[in-house]
Amino acid sequence: MNAVRAADLAPHELRVLVAVDQERGFTAAARALGLTQSAVSHSIRGTEHKVGAVLFERGRKGATPTPAGVAAAAHARRVLRLLDALVTEARAAERGEVTGPLRIAAFRSAALHLLPAALDRLTARHPGIRPEVRVVRELGAGTAGEVAEGRADVGIATLGGTSPVPAGLIGDVLVEEPYALVHPAGHPDPRSLPLVDWHENCGSYTRKWWGRQDWIPRATVLAEDDGAVLAMVGNGHGMAIMPALSLTGAPACVEITDLGADRPIRSVGYVTTPELASSLAVRALIRELRAARA
Template sequence: MDAAETAGKAAGKTAAADLAPHELRILVAVDDRRGFSAAAQALGLTQSAVSHSIRGTERKVGAVLFERGRKGATPTAAGAAAAAHARRVLRLLDTLVAEARGADRGTVEGPLRIAAFRSVALHLLPAALERLTARHPGIRPEVRVVRELGAGTAGEVAEGRADVGIATIGGTSPVPAGLIGDVLLEEPYALVHPAGHPDPRSLPLVDWHENCGSYTREWWGRQDWIPEATVLTEDDGAVLSMVSNGHGMAIMPALSLTGAPDTIEITDLGTERPTRSVGYVTTPELASSTAVRALIRELRAVRA
């Protein structure tokens, strides 16, 4: 290998490291808004400046990041991955500043982005956030409620849109690759039906789509008495409302049944009942930050 080839390969290895924060912000803006014009407007730049920056980033990365077309800019697989990393790098830079400024005071100021699914946002987060902000008044929680389906809340963290996700994880639903986390609580599923019904298992099933572990899926498949759902809703709150009004029965986790009305009855499913593991996920680079550690501590405290 001659000197020119060696120098060329070295340059290729370091080019991506030369990306500046403003280039990452432009990359994220184009990905978020799916267009150069919209990104330019959001950033207060000209469209040509955004286009020039993206071309430069593509040259440094060595991959096409967006497909250009009349409908805007669609991220390629490389573009989606680059945008996710860019969000996380930018967030880490923000954290660096916040942690450095707060080092002498032993606290930190700034936003803490949390992704949570509905029942957690209703019944677990409020108490934890109350404790968090009392101890760290400079932290500003920003909660995004996300359906726990597919990538769910963990996907928000992986893509750099959230610092912490409250997700369904556990032995049969492992923490996604590239993230770290732990289980906060195990909640059992129960049969939920109109109060006083003589044969609740004969009722039609009201259900909703959500992520669940392999044991839950296997258990469900072994239950000959569970019919196909005749009512399929967007979330567990709608399921509970349908059941409480006499439109069927459901199988729901305990957190979703917090504050359930008197018009429903909750029946235990026995010792082999399925459970749902609820835990937190975050990125390795943010796991040691003051805000993330403080939130995890308060989440554990409210479930103790």
């Protein structure tokens, strides 16, 4: 097959591709787009011919994206978002006003304690911007994966390791938050308590420190999120080791003890795509996030 050129794929083909990926079926995609099932099937066959790869495995249970389909859908979402940005930026240049949606993916504690102040200032300065915040668990690809796959314009992500920003994205650290020991207030020996934890807590940036602490037992209670952990500790069910954002507004029934100079630190920052980094709405949000950090 001949190599595809960018001009060979039309926006409507990209929208059909994204819809099939999202709905996991041709009939459901057709319903979402207001098209016939045959029109969707024809469009996908044409896109596969142009790309030179099978994008979906067809079956009785629907359409499952192949590895090529996963990659193609991610690029399609990003291209469609750029087309939206083209219109937004052109109107802003003419009218001097930034408008439109701004899709943000954030993990729970960042959505609760880092974003609100920044969004208050952002919407006060730019009333036409409509923030759309989705809370995403910081597991696997996490919030950065939402950006890479074109589902979010900006991700508030935990950054760490030798490559602080995931490959293919750009970003920066906003907050360095220390971990602390959290336990029921007034407990005489909090390190003797069982450990309450949650899946998102111990990433690669804390695992080495965690492994050196012979006083930390295996978690007896594994909660859904950091809010549930804090509630369990406050009710006397154990102790926990938690980052500072998760401890914002902690109730009086818990006590927070510094872990010392060797305590682990979690880096929290923003990530976006190189192509959206220069857009007016993303730049405006980054300015407000940095101001909130300061």
